[in-house]
Amino acid sequence: MPAFDTSESHCQIIDAADVAAKFVKRIQSEVLRRGADNNPVLRGILANDDFAAKKYADWTAKTCEKTGIKFELVEVDSMSAEEAVDAANNDPSVDGIMVYYPVFGDAQDEYLRNAVSIRKDVEALCHTYRYNMYHNIRSIQLPGGGASKSLLPCTPGAIVKILEYVGVYNHNLAEGNRMYGKTIAVVNRSEVVGRPLAALCANDGAKVYSIDVDDILVFSRGNGIKLHKHEIATTDISKSAALGNADVVISGVPVKGFKIDTADLKDGCIAINFATYQNFSPDIVEKASIFVKSVGKVTVAMLQRNVMRVSRSTDMCGSADIL
Amino acid sequence: MPAFDTSESHCQIIDAADVAAKFVKRIQSEVLRRGADNNPVLRGILANDDFAAKKYADWTAKTCEKTGIKFELVEVDSMSAEEAVDAANNDPSVDGIMVYYPVFGDAQDEYLRNAVSIRKDVEALCHTYRYNMYHNIRSIQLPGGGASKSLLPCTPGAIVKILEYVGVYNHNLAEGNRMYGKTIAVVNRSEVVGRPLAALCANDGAKVYSIDVDDILVFSRGNGIKLHKHEIATTDISKSAALGNADVVISGVPVKGFKIDTADLKDGCIAINFATYQNFSPDIVEKASIFVKSVGKVTVAMLQRNVMRVSRSTDMCGSADIL
Known part of the structure; x- marks a missing residue:
C-alpha cells in the first residue's frame, strides 16, 4: 500500500471507519x-x-x-x-x-x-432488489405477505453514504435530486457495484460517466423526474476528458497495477477507491480535495444494517427505523 | 458446413425438423x-x-x-x-x-x-424456472395467484426431446429414471444450456460428464432418488476418457474450428451438435450410430409450445395439456 503523504497538500484523507462509526453505534x-x-x-x-x-x-x-x-x-x-x-x-x-x-x-x-x-438477502444482490434500485422503487411485497423496505446492495449503498459524508449531496436540494449539477465518474461497470452505483447517483440527480474497458456511458436523470429513474446514453467523450470533467471519481478496477492518471483529474476533485488494489497514485493528494482510500468498513456496516432490517419483521415501525 | 456422407456407413442422420414435426402439428x-x-x-x-x-x-x-x-x-x-x-x-x-x-x-x-x-417468460431462463429445473420442481405459484406448469428452457428442453426421439430414454424404466445406466457427455457448461442440460439428464438417471474448458464435473442422481435432484462431484477423468465412456456426446462449443476428435468417441455412440458451428468432423458418420447435426428447429418448437402454455391461463386443463 503506497503512503499518501498530505503534509504538503490541502487534501483531506477520510477514513472509512469514521463514516461507518455512526451506523455501527446505532446497530450496537x-x-x-x-x-x-x-x-x-x-x-x-x-x-x-x-x-x-x-x-x-x-x-x-x-x-x-x-x-x-x-x-x-x-x-x-x-x-x-x-x-x-x-x-x-x-x-x-x-x-x-x-x-x-x-x-x-x-x-x-x-x-x-x-x-x-x-x-x-442482506447483500441485496438478488434480482428484485437490483430491479427496484434501478427503478427507484423503495419497498417490496414479501412472498407470503407483508411489505418491507427495499434494501440497497452493500457496496453501492456504502459509497452513497460516503458521498453524503463528504458533502457531495446538497441538503438544500429536494430529496431525489441532491446531486443535481454534480458530475461523477465511476470506473467499473460490474453488475454488483459499478452499474448500480452509477444508477443510484443518476437517480439522485448527478450526471455520471460510467467508464468500462470497452466504452463510456452517460447515466443521467434526463426525463427521469417524470420516469422516476435514470436514463442511459452512449457518448464519444474520451476517458481522460470524462475524468477531467468529474467532480467525483470513484474507481474499482480489480487489477493489480491499474492506476488512474492523476494528471487527468480536475483540481480539487473527490477521489474514492473501492477496489482491493489501490487505483490512485500517491500524487492524488496533490490534486484531490478529499481522498477516501477504501470503503470496506462502510460496506460491512451496511451489511449489518441490512441484517437488522430483515430481522425486525415484528418491529417494522419501531426505533430500528432510525437505522 | 461439411458434407456428412453416410453412403458407406451405418450412421443414421436425424433431421431436427422430423423431431419437431409432432410438436409443430399439435401447436397448429x-x-x-x-x-x-x-x-x-x-x-x-x-x-x-x-x-x-x-x-x-x-x-x-x-x-x-x-x-x-x-x-x-x-x-x-x-x-x-x-x-x-x-x-x-x-x-x-x-x-x-x-x-x-x-x-x-x-x-x-x-x-x-x-x-x-x-x-x-417463454424462454424459461428467469431464475425461478431454472431453480425449479435443477430441483425437479414441476409447478410454480404465479405472483397474484394461480399455479402453472414450470417451463423448461427451450434448448435444453429441445435436446431432451431429441434424446427421447432417438431412444435414449427407456420407457420400460420408471419416469424420472429413464436414462438410468446411460453415460452422457455434455461439452459446454453455460448457464443457459450446458449446465441445465447436464442437470436434466442427471435428474432422469443418467451419469453426465459436464466438460468445460477448465475442468470436468460429474452430474448424477446419486442420492437424488431421496433428494429428488442431481448431485455434482469433481473428477480426475481425462477429457478423452470421458468422451470415450459416453453413450451420447452432446456438444455446444461456440468456437469456429472447434472439433470433437472422433477418435476419442465410442463406437456406435449418439452425437448431437447444438452449437452454431459444427463441432463434429465429417468422419463422425464412421463412428456414431445416430448423428443430429443441429437442434434449432426443435428449440423453436419448444419456444412456441411454451407460448401456448403461458397463453392458456383460462384453459389449464383443456386439450392444450397434450402440448
Missing part, C-alpha cells in the same frame, strides 16, 4: 435494546479458497463481535454452495445470509445470488 | 381450435446488431407464420432493452416475450433475463 444500541435472547443471526457461506473472500469472512466475524450480531460461518466446497444457501433459507434461526463471492466466478454466481431468499 | 391444431381472435402473441425483442440473433428472429417469424402464433418484432438499441421488456411485461396483448441474446454479452444479460415477467 439496537442490538442491546432487543436483548441477548434476540440477537440477529447472520449466516456466512464460504465456498471457495479465495484469500480475499476468507479475509472478508474473518473481518465480518470481527465486526459482528463488536455490534453483537451473531455470525455463523459455514465452509463448504463450491459443489455444495447452493445446498448451503437452501439450508440457510429454510433455517428459521437464520436472519441474514452472506455468500462470499466469487464461488464459480461466472454467470453461475448470478444464479447463486438469486437463490438466496429475498427475506434473508 | 391448438391455434386453430382457439380461433383467429385468440391467436397467442409472441413479442420478440432484438437489441443488438448480432447477425445470428437477427437470423434467429427472422426464423422465429417464419416458423410462427406456419403455426399461427402472432409474432411481433421490436427493434431497439441495447440502452432501451430493459424498457422494451417492461413494456411487454405490462402489455396485456402480449402472451410471451423472447429476447435475442447476447444484448450486453455479460452478467447484465442475466439481469435482463430476470426482468422478464415469469408469466411471459
Whole structure:
C-alpha cells in the first residue's frame, strides 16, 4: 500500500471507519435494546479458497463481535454452495445470509445470488432488489405477505453514504435530486457495484460517466423526474476528458497495477477507491480535495444494517427505523 | 458446413425438423381450435446488431407464420432493452416475450433475463424456472395467484426431446429414471444450456460428464432418488476418457474450428451438435450410430409450445395439456 503523504497538500484523507462509526453505534444500541435472547443471526457461506473472500469472512466475524450480531460461518466446497444457501433459507434461526463471492466466478454466481431468499438477502444482490434500485422503487411485497423496505446492495449503498459524508449531496436540494449539477465518474461497470452505483447517483440527480474497458456511458436523470429513474446514453467523450470533467471519481478496477492518471483529474476533485488494489497514485493528494482510500468498513456496516432490517419483521415501525 | 456422407456407413442422420414435426402439428391444431381472435402473441425483442440473433428472429417469424402464433418484432438499441421488456411485461396483448441474446454479452444479460415477467417468460431462463429445473420442481405459484406448469428452457428442453426421439430414454424404466445406466457427455457448461442440460439428464438417471474448458464435473442422481435432484462431484477423468465412456456426446462449443476428435468417441455412440458451428468432423458418420447435426428447429418448437402454455391461463386443463 503506497503512503499518501498530505503534509504538503490541502487534501483531506477520510477514513472509512469514521463514516461507518455512526451506523455501527446505532446497530450496537439496537442490538442491546432487543436483548441477548434476540440477537440477529447472520449466516456466512464460504465456498471457495479465495484469500480475499476468507479475509472478508474473518473481518465480518470481527465486526459482528463488536455490534453483537451473531455470525455463523459455514465452509463448504463450491459443489455444495447452493445446498448451503437452501439450508440457510429454510433455517428459521437464520436472519441474514452472506455468500462470499466469487464461488464459480461466472454467470453461475448470478444464479447463486438469486437463490438466496429475498427475506434473508442482506447483500441485496438478488434480482428484485437490483430491479427496484434501478427503478427507484423503495419497498417490496414479501412472498407470503407483508411489505418491507427495499434494501440497497452493500457496496453501492456504502459509497452513497460516503458521498453524503463528504458533502457531495446538497441538503438544500429536494430529496431525489441532491446531486443535481454534480458530475461523477465511476470506473467499473460490474453488475454488483459499478452499474448500480452509477444508477443510484443518476437517480439522485448527478450526471455520471460510467467508464468500462470497452466504452463510456452517460447515466443521467434526463426525463427521469417524470420516469422516476435514470436514463442511459452512449457518448464519444474520451476517458481522460470524462475524468477531467468529474467532480467525483470513484474507481474499482480489480487489477493489480491499474492506476488512474492523476494528471487527468480536475483540481480539487473527490477521489474514492473501492477496489482491493489501490487505483490512485500517491500524487492524488496533490490534486484531490478529499481522498477516501477504501470503503470496506462502510460496506460491512451496511451489511449489518441490512441484517437488522430483515430481522425486525415484528418491529417494522419501531426505533430500528432510525437505522 | 461439411458434407456428412453416410453412403458407406451405418450412421443414421436425424433431421431436427422430423423431431419437431409432432410438436409443430399439435401447436397448429391448438391455434386453430382457439380461433383467429385468440391467436397467442409472441413479442420478440432484438437489441443488438448480432447477425445470428437477427437470423434467429427472422426464423422465429417464419416458423410462427406456419403455426399461427402472432409474432411481433421490436427493434431497439441495447440502452432501451430493459424498457422494451417492461413494456411487454405490462402489455396485456402480449402472451410471451423472447429476447435475442447476447444484448450486453455479460452478467447484465442475466439481469435482463430476470426482468422478464415469469408469466411471459417463454424462454424459461428467469431464475425461478431454472431453480425449479435443477430441483425437479414441476409447478410454480404465479405472483397474484394461480399455479402453472414450470417451463423448461427451450434448448435444453429441445435436446431432451431429441434424446427421447432417438431412444435414449427407456420407457420400460420408471419416469424420472429413464436414462438410468446411460453415460452422457455434455461439452459446454453455460448457464443457459450446458449446465441445465447436464442437470436434466442427471435428474432422469443418467451419469453426465459436464466438460468445460477448465475442468470436468460429474452430474448424477446419486442420492437424488431421496433428494429428488442431481448431485455434482469433481473428477480426475481425462477429457478423452470421458468422451470415450459416453453413450451420447452432446456438444455446444461456440468456437469456429472447434472439433470433437472422433477418435476419442465410442463406437456406435449418439452425437448431437447444438452449437452454431459444427463441432463434429465429417468422419463422425464412421463412428456414431445416430448423428443430429443441429437442434434449432426443435428449440423453436419448444419456444412456441411454451407460448401456448403461458397463453392458456383460462384453459389449464383443456386439450392444450397434450402440448
